[in-house]
Amino acid sequence: MSNTHVEAAFQRSAAAFKNPMLDLLHGRFAPFVVTALSMVFTPDRPKVAVADAHVEVGEVLEQLRGAGYGDDDSPWHLPAGTARELCRQWVKVGWLLPQIDDDVEVYRLSAHAVGALEIAGRVGGARTRVTTSRVRTLLDAVEHLAETTDPDPSARIDRLRAERDQLDHEIARLAAGERPEQVGDEQLLEEAENVLHLARELPADFARVAESIKAMQRDVVTDLRQDIRPTGEVLREYLQRGQQVMESTPEGRAFSGALRLIGDPERIDDLTHQLGVVLHHRFVRLLDPEQRAELAAISRRVEQGVQEVLVAQRRASHVITTQVRTHDPIRDRQVDDLLRDVMSGFHRWMQSSQRGETVEPLRSLPIADVGHLRQSLGDIRPSSTPDALADGDADADFVDADTRNWGGPHYGALEDHLAAFADGESFDLAAAFEAVPDDARRPVDLLGLLEIAHRNGMTEAETISVVEALRPDGTSRRFAFGSVTARTTRGEDQ
Template sequence: MSALATALAYRRLVEQSAALRLLRADHAPVIAAVLAEHLGAPGARMAADDLYELVDADLEVLRDHVDLPQNARGYCDDWRSAGFLVRRPAAEARGETLELSPDAVVALRMLAQLEAPRSAITQSRLVNLAQAVRQLAIDTDPDVSRRLDALRAERQQIDEQIARVAAGEVDVLNERQTRERLQEVLLQARDLPGDFAGVRARFEELNHQLRASILDSDDPGSVLDDVFRGVDLIESSDEGQTFSAFSALLRDAERSSELESDLAAVLDRAVVDMLEPASRRALRSLVRDLKRGSREVHGVLTEFARGLRRYVFSQEFQRDRALRDAVQEALAAAVPASRHLKPYAALDRELELSTLRMASVGEIAVHDPTEFDTGATLAAAEPAEVDLAALAAIARESEIDFVELIDNVNAVVDSQGEVTVAGVLAVAPATQGLASVVGLLSLAMAHGQVRSDVTELLAWTGADGVPRAAEVITHVFTRRIA
């Protein structure tokens, strides 16, 4: 391509791409931060009213630093018009949901990569590339002898590895190599939301193309014949077959359980503790995010396939073709008429318009009698005996027992004098687990001293019997609590 053709192609991309539109927006940092905060998780989708409430709270804080005159609803409408958000009807209740568009996911991914750049050349990436190229060369080779040679060489390598491991020679990755492999996995996991959004957007585009082909084609018989024969054209497309194969792998119980077991084994390694909390959460939820994204895209795929079949079977396409023909006839007649009569010229005709107010069908609320049903009349309950011990146990599960904690603190202060929270726990263990520890810290802040220059280790046993510990700023009780 020449420089001119490339420049024109890039200009069209800049004008049409919502991802580039977001990056060059006036408040791009604000838009990216707000969208990433509330909709950045894989498969995140939120009711519109809930999102408006959260964004309004963010705007109150951001207005101290940035001029933001609109409210959340106004900004969300602008972002939806700009292609940053996608609006869909809520399946569980009346209303709408908002989610990131594929272009917005791409833009957020670009900003994340710029903020935390990753090394482009790593040993694990080069190894994976070499293995992929070698496997591609083997799988596409029609020569049986060469494929057999490759398989025998692979089997020999495996036999040699088994022999070394049996002899006690185990090659374990060092810390640098392990972190490098983990980063590769996390980078691929970070791309999942954009990949799923792109597949969903491609299915929407394919659905529109199929409907347009039925309307615009002079002979839509092939599409109609396939639909009448029960063929789901969307699912049988290249994109649909690729996604169906990917989804089948996730639905395979054996492979899915193997992946979960492997992730659990990786999370038990010591090097994982050095990762950021967000990275560890991404590893723990990897399988769940894969299944959830696959389920959502499969639901969209099924909905489009059923809608296309319903569109044909209900004969709606014939009405739409008749309307298209009428519009085309009107446009064809308007072209020669425009040479003799201007569009704004007054005509000797009166056209009665409907007085019905045009509004969205989403504003219609169907009357539901069950909403006004108060249910059966409540019967008077028979008096029963109350177990005070059971009530006390319920209260201890829902509230912190400050009376017990104050008695423990006073007893330790009387015997030892000034004492820290760790000292109190050493004498009187936390009977309510973490709740007792939180209660002691709050009492120390209210009636003691906080020494921020030194820390101490608090140890307790949780309600599940598992010992736990936490390093906190030292809190000291200097006197009895009245």
């Protein structure tokens, strides 16, 4: 045997022992880890809240320490530290998987931990035997593989005809009144042990499929953040991968094929019914209680495994689709550049700083110096006075009619009218308004007269005055108000 072959075999073995599953089994505290994980996580309880897991692992540790395990004279070792520290360490080495389920942080066993527990349970249970059922399982698998790969249709036809003749012979024998061939309890026990052996491998297979989907999800998100291609191209590629996530990994493709066999609810119901028939047979008394419970739970474990994979698939599709829709390459690059600048600044500062040196925090951001904006929102005064309004009819240009007639009161014309009407004496405001020319006898001009009278001093009486105002469009409007006597100072001022 050459040194090259020995070295290659050793490297393969060394790489295999780096696997978390073998690392769990050959570690110093492997008996405790297997015990704790098998007590906390069961087929009916695949996920456990983080707080509950810490408490239960702590109880296992305390009971074993109380029983004398872990002492100096004991051959079995127990780890130091609290249950929380142990669980965090198991997460770090890949035996536990933390995740959020319904807003609660939970632990799940990884595929490596499930495989390690399956191996430990198989080795610690009944001894493995070369049985008729196990050999027949192998022969049936090889025969099915050969039939699938054989391209000769005539050979397949011969095999199908042979199977049909055998089935017809069995049907005719039973129809003639003969009893079915009786199988001994020892052979049935072998068949049941083979079924349990095959069923123990399913949880680890399902866990590996779910973890491969999650790993693909992480790879897609990482590649997406580092992608510098156009956004449209990224959208098309990653949305397609998100929709076909089950076909993106070898484990997922294998599971898709298996799902076509076990995904039908009727098949699960048939499996449950068949297991019930088996459990009512007299040979079951040869199985220990744990084997009977494990045999009865096969259909439920299959259903839970399928559900776990489908949940991982839906979650990965949702995460990938959400990341793609919110992906902004420019923004991501800006964030990455900013983080790199911050880290570079920390490195430069660490080289020149001393232990215990204080850092003056940035208490406020600098204020931008913009000249045309006010410095204080409390100063409502404009920066400059507005330009004076132009005065003069020559500046007005009207198309159809003078729209100023629909404006406010003509104060100048009204004051001139009052000066001529009252000649500095007191006057009745209603009479003064009736004497106003028609073009200045609008409703707003009545308000203008009242304003002038109020400014110059007026007296109200209990009697009611009624006046008629003319609008610019020729319509009239009557107004009633308390009689007002006023005087004007226009003439006296002049």
